[in-house]
Amino acid sequence: MLIFKTQEDLKTHLQSDFNSPKSVGFVPTMGALHRGHLSLIEKSISENDLTVMSIFVNPTQFNNQADLENYPRTLEADVEKLKQVSDKIIVFAPSVEEIYQGNTQSQNFDFDGLEHEMEGKHRPGHFDGVGTIVKRLFEIVQPDKAYFGEKDFQQLQIVKKMVAKNHLPVEVIGQPIFREENGLAMSSRNERLSKIEREEASFIYKTLQEVKNQFGIKNATELTIWIEDEFKNKPNFKLEYFEIADESTLKSIQSKEPNKKYRAFIAVFMNDVRLIDTISLN
Numbered sequence: 001m002l003i004f005k006t007q008e009d010l011k012t013h014l015q016s017d018f019n020s021p022k023s024v025g026f027v028p029t030m031g032a033l034h035r036g037h038l039s040l041i042e043k044s045i046s047e048n049d050l051t052v053m054s055i056f057v058n059p060t061q062f063n064n065q066a067d068l069e070n071y072p073r074t075l076e077a078d079v080e081k082l083k084q085v086s087d088k089i090i091v092f093a094p095s096v097e098e099i100y101q102g103n104t105q106s107q108n109f110d111f112d113g114l115e116h117e118m119e120g121k122h123r124p125g126h127f128d129g130v131g132t133i134v135k136r137l138f139e140i141v142q143p144d145k146a147y148f149g150e151k152d153f154q155q156l157q158i159v160k161k162m163v164a165k166n167h168l169p170v171e172v173i174g175q176p177i178f179r180e181e182n183g184l185a186m187s188s189r190n191e192r193l194s195k196i197e198r199e200e201a202s203f204i205y206k207t208l209q210e211v212k213n214q215f216g217i218k219n220a221t222e223l224t225i226w227i228e229d230e231f232k233n234k235p236n237f238k239l240e241y242f243e244i245a246d247e248s249t250l251k252s253i254q255s256k257e258p259n260k261k262y263r264a265f266i267a268v269f270m271n272d273v274r275l276i277d278t279i280s281l282n
């Protein structure tokens with residue numbers, strides 16, 4: 001397995017006569033790989049000649065220093081997991097200095113308002129950080145296709161918007177959420193939960209499923225009140241937001257309209273670990 005630490009080495013390899021003009025699939029990650037990441041890799045391998053995975057904990061997308069410091073960094077274990085899938089995967093694992101060259105700042109983006117909803121309200125600057133790193137990685141890797149998990153659905157829509165607005169020649173592909181057996185959405189942050197907490201955190205998906213069942217019967221306001229009540233009774237959880245929103249604008253809705261797609265979105269603290277999840281409602 002090839003592991004590159006510098007953009008120059010990676011670019012030289014990708015542009016070498018040997019590799020061109022092969023199609024490149026790209027899976028950007030922050031490491032602490034789980035089944036969900038591996039499914040993105042498998043999809044990329046099935047659709048491209050070469051697959052690159054980046055493993056980089058991007059400081060500019062963290063609005064909370066403690067969250068950045070506590071984010072799991074497990075490069076060796078990640079590489080072992082990748083080897084189980086294929087030893088042909090190309091890993092790009094740069095340092096912060098390599099990417100930001102002494103200027104760890106985000107670019108400012110206009111994502112036509114998508115950045116002001118949900119995660120954007122609660123994590124100021126987060127999507128400028130995501131836009132900055134994804135754009136930079138796209139420039140380095142120059143992929144034909146890039147794969148993102150739907151757990152971060154808002155991020156997926158924002159990356160699609162960035163690609164469209166900047167006319168970047170890459171197809172952005174969203175993949176369904178991978179879940180633990182108990183329904184908990186797979187996330188690198190789950191590593192920070194104890195076994196008991198992981199079990200308890202399955203409650204998040206159970207409530208989302210109930211919302212989906214009730215969506216035809218109850219309106220968005222009623223369902224939001226129901227969710228808020230459910231979490232009030234759970235001392236280990238702190239609900240940050242729950243919203244039912246239009247899938248394309250991400251704006252929260254009060255009433256349904258025909259031919260529109262809706263999703264429920266939730267962010268919850270389980271003790272000090274922030275978890276997000278989403279479910280398609282129609």
Ligand code: PAF
Nearest residue numbers: 028029030058130133152
């Ligand atoms: O989803 C993630 O892991 C990150 O936000 C991403 C897309 C790798 C950018 O740092």
